[in-house]
Amino acid sequence: NQPAPAYKRVMLKISGEALMGDQGFGLHPPTVERIAREVKSCHDLGVEICMVIGGGNIFRGLSGSAQGMERTTADYMGMLATVMNALAMQSALEQLGVFTRVISAIPMDQVCEPYIRRRAVRHLEKKRVCIFAAGTGNPYFTTDTAATLRASEMACEAIFKGTKVDGIYDKDPVTNEDAVRFSKISFDDVLQKHLKVMDASAIALARDNHMPIIVFSLDEPGGFRGILAGEGTYTIVH
Numbered sequence: 434n435q436p437a438p439a440y441k442r443v444m445l446k447i448s449g450e451a452l453m454g455d456q457g458f459g460l461h462p463p464t465v466e467r468i469a470r471e472v473k474s475c476h477d478l479g480v481e482i483c484m485v486i487g488g489g490n491i492f493r494g495l496s497g498s499a500q501g502m503e504r505t506t507a508d509y510m511g512m513l514a515t516v517m518n519a520l521a522m523q524s525a526l527e528q529l530g531v532f533t534r535v536i537s538a539i540p541m542d543q544v545c546e547p548y549i550r551r552r553a554v555r556h557l558e559k560k561r562v563c564i565f566a567a568g569t570g571n572p573y574f575t576t577d578t579a580a581t582l583r584a585s586e587m588a589c590e591a592i593f594k595g596t597k598v599d600g601i602y603d604k605d606p607v608t609n610e611d612a613v614r615f616s617k618i619s620f621d622d623v624l625q626k627h628l629k630v631m632d633a634s635a636i637a638l639a640r641d642n643h644m645p646i647i648v649f650s651l652d653e654p655g656g657f658r659g660i661l662a663g664e665g666t667y668t669i670v671h
């Protein structure tokens with residue numbers, strides 16, 4: 434008999450780069466599978482799981498526009514990149530036996546479902562993992578904002594932001610040995626101190642909707658499940 438998980442419904446946000454492993458670009462199937470296993474182990478706890486995956490491993494609107502491409506076109510390319518990542522994750526999860534729906538903010542019926550809020554909620558109630566793709570469907574936004582928006586719409590209890598480190602530090606812990614991890618921090622402090630957790634519009638949206646953000650290490654095996662079960666190290670922004 435294991436204790437009930439600390440959360441019933443959560444949003445997991447990962448960057449596209451989390452899927453590329455040690456490569457400089459694209460998808461690294463063993464890494465996608467490893468993350469899918471982490472998600473499955475949480476799903477096995479009975480937690481309802483939403484996911485948003487970025488697209489930075491394939492295309493970022495800002496880098497496209499820096500090279501002279503029209504910004505909105507470049508952003509649509511970035512949104513399409515997130516659909517590719519979502520399909521890769523769906524495939525990996527379904528190979529593990531976890532029913533998964535990819536739900537796109539930009540309708541592309543032959544590829545995945547369009548976003549219809551009530552339908553997505555129903556999928557979650559039926560314990561299907563919902564991967565929200567194509568960001569918010571609007572240029573000039575990021576997938577951090579999309580994750581916050583969908584988490585609010587789906588009434589998630591928290592956003593889990595998987596990163597390379599186990600929380601938010603006062604300075605970069607990779608280059609500073611004396612960096613100190615916050616166990617909790619307010620949204621306003623994150624904004625004022627310019628801490629790189631999520632972009633400012635996502636932080637402001639989370640603050641206004643009282644949606645806590647839990648920053649944890651995606652590289653720590655069992656880390657996601659541990660926090661859902663009420664343990665582990667992380668920073669909570671609230």
Ligand code: UDP
Nearest residue numbers: 449487488489494508511568569574575576
């Ligand atoms: N994007 C967008 N609107 C959205 C979400 C994403 O235009 O609502 C585009 C934007 O160009 C962005 C790209 O999709 O650069 C990939 O998303 P993001 O940079 O958030 O990915 P991550 O950094 O998390 O991998």
